[in-house]
Amino acid sequence: xxxxxxxxxxxxxxxxxxxxxxxxxxxxxxxxxxxxxxxxxxxxxxxxxxxxxxxxxxxxxxxxxxxxxxxxxxxxxxxxxxxxxxxxxxxxxxxxxxxxxxxxxxxxxxxxxxxxxxxxxxxxxxxxx
Ligand SMILES: [Zn+2]
Numbered sequence: 001x002x003x004x005x006x007x008x009x010x011x012x013x014x015x016x017x018x019x020x021x022x023x024x025x026x027x028x029x030x031x032x033x034x035x036x037x038x039x040x041x042x043x044x045x046x047x048x049x050x051x052x053x054x055x056x057x058x059x060x061x062x063x064x065x066x067x068x069x070x071x072x073x074x075x076x077x078x079x080x081x082x083x084x085x086x087x088x089x090x091x092x093x094x095x096x097x098x099x100x101x102x103x104x105x106x107x108x109x110x111x112x113x114x115x116x117x118x119x120x121x122x123x124x125x126x127x128x129x
Contacts, residue, residue, distance in 0.1 A: 010088070017093055018085070020112035025081045028074045035074075039067040080113035096120050 010018045042064050087093040094103050098120035107118055116124065 014088060014093070017088055017108065017112060020109070021081050021084050021088070024112055025078065028077055028081070032071060032074050032078075035067055035071055039064060039071070042067070077113065080115065083115070084113040098124075 084093060087095070094108060095101070096103055096117035096119075097115050099117065101117050101119075103114050103117045107114055114121075
Protein backbone atom coordinates (compact mmCIF):
# COMPACT_ATOMS: atom_id res chain seq x y z
CA UNK A 1 0.00 0.00 0.00
CA UNK A 2 2.71 2.44 1.01
CA UNK A 3 4.70 1.43 -2.06
CA UNK A 4 2.19 2.89 -4.51
CA UNK A 5 2.16 6.19 -2.61
CA UNK A 6 5.90 6.67 -3.02
CA UNK A 7 5.57 6.85 -6.79
CA UNK A 8 3.09 9.70 -6.55
CA UNK A 9 5.36 11.74 -4.33
CA UNK A 10 8.05 12.34 -6.91
CA UNK A 11 9.08 15.92 -7.35
CA UNK A 12 11.44 17.88 -9.58
CA UNK A 13 13.84 15.74 -11.62
CA UNK A 14 12.45 12.50 -10.17
CA UNK A 15 8.99 13.44 -11.36
CA UNK A 16 10.35 14.27 -14.81
CA UNK A 17 12.07 10.89 -14.97
CA UNK A 18 8.96 9.15 -13.71
CA UNK A 19 6.79 10.83 -16.33
CA UNK A 20 9.30 10.05 -19.10
CA UNK A 21 9.36 6.39 -18.05
CA UNK A 22 5.59 6.14 -17.89
CA UNK A 23 5.32 7.76 -21.31
CA UNK A 24 7.62 5.11 -22.81
CA UNK A 25 5.74 2.43 -20.88
CA UNK A 26 2.33 3.45 -22.20
CA UNK A 27 3.58 4.02 -25.73
CA UNK A 28 5.16 0.58 -25.93
CA UNK A 29 2.35 -1.34 -24.27
CA UNK A 30 -0.02 0.42 -26.64
CA UNK A 31 2.15 -0.51 -29.65
CA UNK A 32 2.29 -4.07 -28.42
CA UNK A 33 -1.45 -4.26 -28.13
CA UNK A 34 -1.90 -2.96 -31.68
CA UNK A 35 0.79 -5.26 -33.04
CA UNK A 36 -0.50 -8.27 -31.11
CA UNK A 37 -3.87 -7.61 -32.72
CA UNK A 38 -2.28 -7.51 -36.17
CA UNK A 39 -0.36 -10.72 -35.57
CA UNK A 40 -3.50 -12.48 -34.36
CA UNK A 41 -5.50 -11.13 -37.30
CA UNK A 42 -2.96 -12.49 -39.69
CA UNK A 43 -2.87 -15.98 -38.18
CA UNK A 44 -6.64 -16.27 -38.12
CA UNK A 45 -6.75 -15.10 -41.74
CA UNK A 46 -4.32 -17.92 -42.54
CA UNK A 47 -6.53 -20.41 -40.75
CA UNK A 48 -9.61 -19.28 -42.61
CA UNK A 49 -7.73 -19.92 -45.84
CA UNK A 50 -8.03 -16.30 -46.97
CA UNK A 51 -4.51 -16.45 -48.35
CA UNK A 52 -4.49 -18.73 -51.34
CA UNK A 53 -1.42 -17.88 -53.43
CA UNK A 54 1.95 -19.30 -52.39
CA UNK A 55 3.62 -15.88 -52.74
CA UNK A 56 1.08 -14.36 -50.40
CA UNK A 57 1.60 -17.09 -47.86
CA UNK A 58 5.37 -16.65 -47.71
CA UNK A 59 5.24 -12.86 -47.44
CA UNK A 60 2.53 -13.21 -44.81
CA UNK A 61 4.68 -15.56 -42.80
CA UNK A 62 7.66 -13.22 -43.07
CA UNK A 63 5.76 -10.23 -41.74
CA UNK A 64 4.21 -12.43 -39.08
CA UNK A 65 7.69 -13.34 -37.86
CA UNK A 66 8.84 -9.72 -37.88
CA UNK A 67 5.74 -8.82 -35.90
CA UNK A 68 6.51 -11.43 -33.26
CA UNK A 69 10.17 -10.46 -33.04
CA UNK A 70 9.31 -6.79 -32.63
CA UNK A 71 6.87 -7.81 -29.94
CA UNK A 72 9.59 -9.45 -27.84
CA UNK A 73 12.00 -6.53 -28.31
CA UNK A 74 9.35 -4.20 -26.95
CA UNK A 75 8.88 -6.64 -24.10
CA UNK A 76 12.53 -6.18 -23.18
CA UNK A 77 12.15 -2.41 -23.12
CA UNK A 78 9.13 -2.79 -20.84
CA UNK A 79 11.29 -4.85 -18.49
CA UNK A 80 13.94 -2.10 -18.59
CA UNK A 81 11.30 0.52 -17.85
CA UNK A 82 10.03 -1.50 -14.88
CA UNK A 83 13.61 -1.90 -13.68
CA UNK A 84 14.18 1.85 -14.03
CA UNK A 85 11.00 2.60 -12.05
CA UNK A 86 12.30 0.33 -9.31
CA UNK A 87 15.63 2.19 -9.24
CA UNK A 88 13.74 5.48 -9.17
CA UNK A 89 11.85 4.28 -6.10
CA UNK A 90 15.15 3.32 -4.45
CA UNK A 91 16.88 6.56 -5.35
CA UNK A 92 19.45 4.88 -7.60
CA UNK A 93 17.88 5.93 -10.88
CA UNK A 94 20.26 7.46 -13.44
CA UNK A 95 23.31 5.75 -11.99
CA UNK A 96 25.34 3.65 -14.40
CA UNK A 97 25.23 0.00 -13.30
CA UNK A 98 28.82 -0.50 -14.42
CA UNK A 99 30.84 2.46 -13.18
CA UNK A 100 28.38 4.14 -10.80
CA UNK A 101 28.65 7.51 -12.56
CA UNK A 102 25.49 9.45 -13.29
CA UNK A 103 24.06 8.90 -16.76
CA UNK A 104 23.78 12.23 -18.61
CA UNK A 105 20.36 13.89 -18.73
CA UNK A 106 20.69 14.10 -22.53
CA UNK A 107 20.98 10.31 -22.70
CA UNK A 108 18.13 9.81 -20.24
CA UNK A 109 15.95 12.04 -22.40
CA UNK A 110 16.42 9.70 -25.35
CA UNK A 111 16.42 6.49 -23.28
CA UNK A 112 14.82 7.10 -19.89
CA UNK A 113 15.30 3.40 -19.14
CA UNK A 114 19.07 3.43 -19.81
CA UNK A 115 21.03 1.18 -17.44
CA UNK A 116 24.55 2.19 -18.47
CA UNK A 117 26.23 5.52 -19.17
CA UNK A 118 27.23 6.11 -22.77
CA UNK A 119 30.88 5.26 -22.01
CA UNK A 120 30.10 1.85 -20.52
CA UNK A 121 27.44 1.14 -23.13
CA UNK A 122 29.97 1.81 -25.91
CA UNK A 123 32.55 -0.34 -24.16
CA UNK A 124 30.05 -3.21 -23.91
CA UNK A 125 29.11 -2.92 -27.56
CA UNK A 126 32.76 -2.97 -28.59
CA UNK A 127 33.40 -6.08 -26.51
CA UNK A 128 30.66 -7.94 -28.34
CA UNK A 129 32.69 -7.87 -31.56
ZN1 LIG B 1 29.30 3.81 -16.78
